[in-house]
Amino acid sequence: MTAEPVTTEHVTTEPTLRSSLHGMVADWSSDQRSFKSASWGKAMMWIFLVSDTFVFSCFLISYMTVRMSTTVEWPHPSEIFALEIGGKKIPLILIAIMTFDLITSSGTMAMAVNFAYARERRKAAILMLVTAFFGAAFVGMQAFEWTKLIHEGVRPWGNPFGAAQFGSSFFMITGFHGFHVSIGVIFLLIVARAVWRGDYDVGRRGFFTSRKGRYEIVEIMGLYWHFVDLVWVFIFAFFYLW
Amino acid sequence: MTATTENTTHSHAPVAQAAQPAPQAQAHGQQHPIKLYLLVWGLLFVLSACSYLVDYFDFQGYLRWFLIVLFMLLKAGLIVAVFMHMAWERLALVVAILAPPMAVLVLMAMMAWEGDYTNYLRVIFFGA
Numbered sequence: 001m002t003a004e005p006v007t008t009e010h011v012t013t014e015p016t017l018r019s020s021l022h023g024m025v026a027d028w029s030s031d032q033r034s035f036k037s038a039s040w041g042k043a044m045m046w047i048f049l050v051s052d053t054f055v056f057s058c059f060l061i062s063y064m065t066v067r068m069s070t071t072v073e074w075p076h077p078s079e080i081f082a083l084e085i086g087g088k089k090i091p092l093i094l095i096a097i098m099t100f101d102l103i104t105s106s107g108t109m110a111m112a113v114n115f116a117y118a119r120e121r122r123k124a125a126i127l128m129l130v131t132a133f134f135g136a137a138f139v140g141m142q143a144f145e146w147t148k149l150i151h152e153g154v155r156p157w158g159n160p161f162g163a164a165q166f167g168s169s170f171f172m173i174t175g176f177h178g179f180h181v182s183i184g185v186i187f188l189l190i191v192a193r194a195v196w197r198g199d200y201d202v203g204r205r206g207f208f209t210s211r212k213g214r215y216e217i218v219e220i221m222g223l224y225w226h227f228v229d230l231v232w233v234f235i236f237a238f239f240y241l242w
Numbered sequence: 243m244t245a246t247t248e249n250t251t252h253s254h255a256p257v258a259q260a261a262q263p264a265p266q267a268q269a270h271g272q273q274h275p276i277k278l279y280l281l282v283w284g285l286l287f288v289l290s291a292c293s294y295l296v297d298y299f300d301f302q303g304y305l306r307w308f309l310i311v312l313f314m315l316l317k318a319g320l321i322v323a324v325f326m327h328m329a330w331e332r333l334a335l336v337v338a339i340l341a342p343p344m345a346v347l348v349l350m351a352m353m354a355w356e357g358d359y360t361n362y363l364r365v366i367f368f369g370a
Contacts, residue, residue, distance in 0.1 A: 027334035068357030107283035
C-alpha cells in the first residue's frame with residue numbers, strides 16, 4: 001500500500017504524476033469540496049475505514065509485540081488449525097477455505113456494484129445475497145474454529161500449546177474481524193432488500209435515516225465489504241502464516 | 243488516478259451506460275467491465291493459493307517471511323486498487339486515505355524495538 005499512483009493499462013488518457021499532483025493541490029485549495037469524484041457518503045465511508053485500519057493495526061501490532069517479547073515458544077498455527085480429512089491431517093486447511101470463501105464474496109460484491117449502477121436490480125440484489133451467504137458461511141466456520149480451540153483448552157489467559165498470549169491475540173483479532181463480517185452481512189441484507197424492491201428507483205425513504213437512497217449505497221456498502229476482506233488478508237498473513 | 247480534468251468521465255467502454263435513463267445523480271458511478279473483476283478474482287485465488295502453499299511446503303526463515311509479505315501486499319493492492327476502485331479515484335482522495343496508515347509503520351518499528359528489548363530483559367533476569 002503505497003501512495004504512488006497505480007498504473008492501469010486500460011486507461012486511455014494517461015495522466016502524468018505531475019498533472020495528478022496539480023489536480024490534487026487544486027482539489028484541496030478549491031474552497032468547496034476536496035473530493036471531487038467522491039460523494040460525501042463515499043468519502044465518509046473511506047474515512048471510517050481509515051479509522052478502522054488503525055484499530056486493526058493496533059491489534060496486529062500488539063500481537064507482534066507480545067509474540068516478540070515472550071520467551072515461551074509460540075504455538076504453531078499450522079498444526080493448531082489443521083483438520084483431519086479422510087484420515088489425513090492437512091495443515092491450516094480450514095483457514096485456507098475461509099480465505100477462498102471471503103475472496104469469493106468480494107468478487108460477487110464487486111459485480112453487484114456493477115449491476116446496481118447498470119440498474120439491473122434483481123441481479124444486483126441476488127449477487128448481494130450471495131455475498132451475504134458467503135459472509136455468513138465465513139462466520140459459521142469461524143464459530144466452528146473457536147469451538148474447536150476452546151474444546152482443546154485455548155483460553156485468553158493460556159493454552160496447552162505454548163505462549164499464553166496466543167489465546168488472547170487469537171480471540172481478540174479474529175473476534176473483532178468476525179464481528180465486522182457479521183455486521184457486514186446484516187448491512188448487506190438490508191441494502192439487498194432495498195435494491196430488490198427498487199427503493200432507489202422510486203425514492204422510498206430509508207427506515208433508519210428517513211432519507212432517499214441512491215444506488216451509490218451499493219458501492220459504499222461494497223467498500224466496507226472489501227475492507228473486511230482486506231483485513232483478513234493481513235490477519236491471514238501475520239497471524240496464521242507467520 | 244485518472245481524471246485530472248474537472249469532468250470525471252471514465253475511460254472504460256460504456257458497459258450498460260446506455261440502459262440508464264436520465265437521472266443525473268449517478269452520472270459518474272464506478273462502472274468497470276465484469277471481466278476485470280473476474281480477472282482480479284482469479285488472481286486473488288492464485289495468490290491465496292500461493293500463500294497457503296508457503297505453509298503447506300513449510301518454507302522457513304527469511305524466504306517464508308518474504309513470500310508471505312509479498313503475496314499479502316499483492317492481494318491488498320489488488321483489492322484496494324480494483325475492488326475498492328482506488329485506481330480510478332482522484333489523487334486528493336487516494337493520498338488522504340492511503341497516506342495516514344503509513345504512520346502505522348512507525349508504531350510497528352517502535353513496538354518491534356520495544357518487544358525485542360522486553361524479550362532481552364526477560365532472558366537476562368528470568369533466565370527463561
